[in-house]
Amino acid sequence: MADSNTGKYRLPFVKTEADVNAQKQLTAEQKALGISNLKKVPLTDGYALMGGDPEAQALVSMFENSLQHLLVPDMQANPGSPMNLITIRTAQRYKVEWMLGLMTRITEASIPTLGVKDFRAGNLGMMDQPDSAIWTAEQSLSLRFADALIDRAMTDGIMAEARKTWGEQRTIRLILWCGFVQHWTMIIDAGGLKWVPGSSSALERGINPAMITNMLRPKVAKTWDGLMSVWSSLQPPKPLAE
Numbered sequence: 001m002a003d004s005n006t007g008k009y010r011l012p013f014v015k016t017e018a019d020v021n022a023q024k025q026l027t028a029e030q031k032a033l034g035i036s037n038l039k040k041v042p043l044t045d046g047y048a049l050m051g052g053d054p055e056a057q058a059l060v061s062m063f064e065n066s067l068q069h070l071l072v073p074d075m076q077a078n079p080g081s082p083m084n085l086i087t088i089r090t091a092q093r094y095k096v097e098w099m100l101g102l103m104t105r106i107t108e109a110s111i112p113t114l115g116v117k118d119f120r121a122g123n124l125g126m127m128d129q130p131d132s133a134i135w136t137a138e139q140s141l142s143l144r145f146a147d148a149l150i151d152r153a154m155t156d157g158i159m160a161e162a163r164k165t166w167g168e169q170r171t172i173r174l175i176l177w178c179g180f181v182q183h184w185t186m187i188i189d190a191g192g193l194k195w196v197p198g199s200s201s202a203l204e205r206g207i208n209p210a211m212i213t214n215m216l217r218p219k220v221a222k223t224w225d226g227l228m229s230v231w232s233s234l235q236p237p238k239p240l241a242e
Helices: 017-021 028-037 054-070 082-093 097-113 121-126 137-150 156-191 209-233
Strands: none
Touching: 017 028, 028 054, 054 156, 054 209, 082 097, 082 137, 082 156, 097 121, 097 156, 137 156
């Protein structure tokens, strides 16, 4: 099957230059950005749903890259890691079929390619039981942390455990990551994206160390450095006149 989703959508679905040029709401400048984005953003069906607004699409991709950079060496496709479990649990809790299908397939395929020893595909069927002995202590915390954030039911105990395990900075960054994933659940649900077998076949083959070293890490680092350069160039606002 072709690497595209064949369903019906409530938002423009943009994956080719012709798709960009067909967006009548875009200016010539925005179309040029949209065409450029085709080579910069991950061409998943999720990002294709944002192709009707190339500026927003670029903004989301930059935020994702930057947040991933701040959470290195973790990554959302690393089976059983905090980012991975928070992503899958959020998709599961919000009943977002496409994201859940994609992430579970990537996770399963990446177990052998990344040489993961403390996580198996069968763990994915146990996510409603975070206290099970099938999980490591950090994996259990990741699931309980995600549930507490989603339910707006954080406790002093879970937060203390998170700060002890991850430290202050990583705890804050994982909160931001959970919020970022929740944003995607809204985009995907609003756009009516459903799981279609083969729709993300390239990603379903899993992540390998060479992809991380040669592609993913340099991309997120470059995005972060660029944003910090812009941030450093900004001047503090002048105080308001009394």
